[in-house]
Amino acid sequence: MSDHTTRGWPKPSIYDVAKHAGVSHMTVSRVLNDHPNIRESTRERVLQAIEEMQYTRSSIARALATRKAMRIGVLVDSPVQWGPNSTLRAIESAARSFGYAVSAFSISDDDELPIATGITDLVAQGIDALCVIAPRASALDLLREQSANMPTLVIKSEPDPHVHTVAVDQGAGARLAVSHLIDLGHTAIAHVAGPLDWYDARAREQAWRETLTGAGLPVPASIIGDWTSDHGYEVGRSGQLDDYTAVFAANDQMALGIIHGLAERGIRVPDDMSVVGFDDLPDSRHFLPPLTTVRQDFAALGTLALQLLIGAIDGEERAVHDVIEPELIIRGSTAALTR
Template sequence: MSDQATRNGRQRPSIYDVAKVAGVSHMTVSRVLNGHPNIRESTRERVLHAIDEMNYTPSSIARALATRRAMRIGVVVDSPVQYGPNSTLRALESAAREAGYAISAYSVSDEEGQQIDAGVVELVTQGVDALCVIAPRESSLDLLRQQSGGLPTLVIKSEPHPEMHTAGVDQRDGAIMAVSHLIELGHRSIAHLAGPLDWFDARARAQGWREALAAAGLPEASLVVGDWTSDCGYDFGTSFDFAETTAVFASNDQMALGLVHGLADRGLRVPEDVSVVGFDDLPDARHFLPPLTTVKQDFAALGALALRSIIAAIEGESTEEHELIEPSLVVRASSAAPRR
């Protein structure tokens, strides 16, 4: 095929086409693409000129051939139906596409906790370059350590781990933001509807609730362990004794949604009688009645951070063993000063 035909777009130019036009080997083109320092400046300019002339975009296949890598990251997603794990996976996939990597995902539901080891084995046998685990529980990490086969591995969690690289959104700090907001409004009895405490995120959010109360000199109010669902929030809203409690920090927006519903069914108003703050900032949170005050997680930033850490580990570069994204508080109409 002629160079002119390639440039006219009838076939996507390959790394070999670029090498031919530049008069170098395809390995030299690969080194230029990957920013290798040991390339003569004149050679680099010739390759870059050929890339620009041919409108070449490096494909994952070409990059894999040049680097002898699969250009694929294996991701184990624990409880993928939940908003946080699902959003993290989608953000990681988007960041990976931008970097020329593909994602192979293996999902483990709440009822299949023991299958995480099978998932890791399946991904490893596919020849992935690295592993990532999203939203792990304690049991997830125990099984992961046994099966990772020495591959670079990143765990999405907000607390550091002595044996693995970790990255996450600062769950504890987000909870402190939520509870401090309620304290600043004047609330003195703030209950916490927690997520399942075998989840690292749920434990970190509960810890942030405790620390914010302690910093304000307030006693711990009630902590009730939920299961992340709206039904659980509804049951809490219809059955909990709110005689002293004027505010609730719910560990996710879905439980907050059910809580608001339950309170309405028993004749309590939000925020006039009880203020409610959630966590996640679901896309629909601003359309709750009333619109929900909540903690926003920047999943796009988390996906980009996780991918940078994984690629650095693949390439043998030193990197921080634990990195965090800061959340932010979104104040809406579900929180207000107490009226009793």
């Protein structure tokens, strides 16, 4: 078995297959196209190399025709969180539908590997373009220094003059959530935000603030969280929400914790407090009560990201920014104000 397989390296290019078989890349092409003037021993050697290196004939043929590796590198910051993880899976699915493979490199909060290491690792695998799922501002600052010569797309809400950007419209989602609470008659609406180094948390917090201001309602200080249900639980049981009739949580996990913490204090949702989340986790419909939340269409996000990346590979130099519209899902955790 080849070193490529045993070491977990990515699928090789047409030239790697040719080198492994000891022939030219044109010979590999002739074998793939059943050219008659090929010695049987040579044909068998090339086919054996293809099999050993676990590379499909269609991928080799396409790479030969386009001079592309047909591979996207994806750098993922904070992969354990729902948003980055779901985005990665959506990009992998979309890449397959476009005929591309994906190589991913993850960096977690406690990872000592720098972003430069991740980019170097991905580039060494022969990628055609780089997709960066960088929810934190600190990660993107480092990225700008490393990827100048590579077609690059970043998953984030704000446009960037230097790279392609695409995201679910976080601000629009937060406006849907807060407007829903206002329409139900709530005028004292708290916000439990995510870490404000995260672009998504920042966009949701800003939209909450602007929506309240636009409605002529007071804007209290937001409560800064860490995305976890444990933090939401502490907020719910601490009394920090006692001056409010509704709360917009920046994600469903914190909303779950809030509901739990409130329940321990005898505060009923939605009778005494309406709660809205963000993300529409698969389990959100089974919370008690089922959670009103904002749904992000990650499948559409992955498809749009791949379309922009392929455009960048094909020479699109103008930085493009596009967004996917979110959807408000109304369930049992919100109700009209009765007091």
